[in-house]
Amino acid sequence: MRRPSARRITALLAAGLLLPVLAACGSDNKGASAEGGDSALVIYSGRNEKLVKPILDKLEKAVGAKVEVRYGDSAELAAQILEEGERTKAGLFLSQDAGALGALSKEGMLAKLPQASLDEVDPVYRGGAGDWVGLSGRVRVIAYTPDKVAEDKVPDSVHDVVKPEWKGKVGFAPTNASFQAFVTGMRVLEGDDATREWLKGLKANGKTYANNLATLDAVEAGEVSLGLVNHYYWYERVAEKGEDKVNAKLHFLPGRDPGALINVAGVGILKDSGQAETAQKAVDYLLSNEAQTYFADTTKEYPLAAGVTSKVEGLPPFDSLQSPDIDLGKLESLQETLAMLQDVGLV
Helix, strand or coil: CCCCCHHHHHHHHHCCCCCCHHHHCHHHCCCCCCCCCCCEEEEEECCCHHHHHHHHHHHHHHHCCEEEEEECCHHHHHHHHHHHHHHCCCCEEEECCHHHHHHHHHCCCECCCCHHHHCCCCHHHECCCCCCEEEEEEEEEEEECCCCCCHHHCCCCHHHHHCHHHCCCEEECCCCHHHHHHHHHHHHHHCHHHHHHHHHHHHHHEEECCCHHHHHHHHHHCCCCEEEEEHHHHHHHHHHHCHHHCCCEEECCCCCCHHHCEEEEEEEEECCCCCHHHHHHHHHHHCCHHHHHHHHHCCCCEECCCCCCCCCCCCCCHHHCCCCCCCHHHHHCHHHHHHHHHHCCCC
16 A cells, blocks of 8 residues: 655644544544454444444344444544555545545555446546545535525625625535535636635635534524535435424525535545445445445435435435536545635634
């Protein structure tokens, strides 16, 4: 397995990514061995434990081996794997976004997946090198408060939210991986200079929150009129409370706007981990009808494989979404995005 260069590690350190994330994840990983080993499949999961633990519990039975999960932020876990190199105990990396998978792919740390696994998913939602595959999709949207903003006045572009009329009225979560992936997408689509200027405008107009849920809370509470979030948080809240109890609506952006990015949660197998056979079984399970139905019905995301379609009431059909045309593999330049966010004072 190729180790990342000293320059690469230095860049990650400068971006604040190489943190003691495994120690921080210990409270989320009760019962997991610190050592792992060939007898167990060790998963580094950038997906929230609350969201994926039920399906990972089923995965353990499906693969016929003990599964140990370490939870953390996707970017931090990817950086941890880069730092560990051949010493990593991870056999499988489950990422919240394509960018973290792309970073590992760029460093040659992921194993090529069988074509049969890759063919389960549209090429748009898998790695160009054939070493990672998307499992579920989520789209960036604008949440809004109908009491404050009429539906026909909600911006149709993220470029509009930096206009003077929205000053103090926009909520967002700059430390969130999905927001950072979206900013990376804007950099790819429109360039660094334009993205930096947009971020300066957003900082001037916006209020920052810890995550998507806190942003949605702020919209519901009327602290802000608009919130930049992922779609599924709203649908989960509606499923829990009922739509009449949720004081927010969603606006899906038209016109291939960068704010309508469809990102994916995905998975890749670490090279030379000694866990390849079990890890491949895990990939196949996560692409199976059972797992894809879980992502559709429980986490309210868009399933990407097994011919499963979402039956969530009110969720726009996947093929109706107007996402920008972008190679998700190019979202790997996360450290440059983090440096930009630091430069404008957002992280």
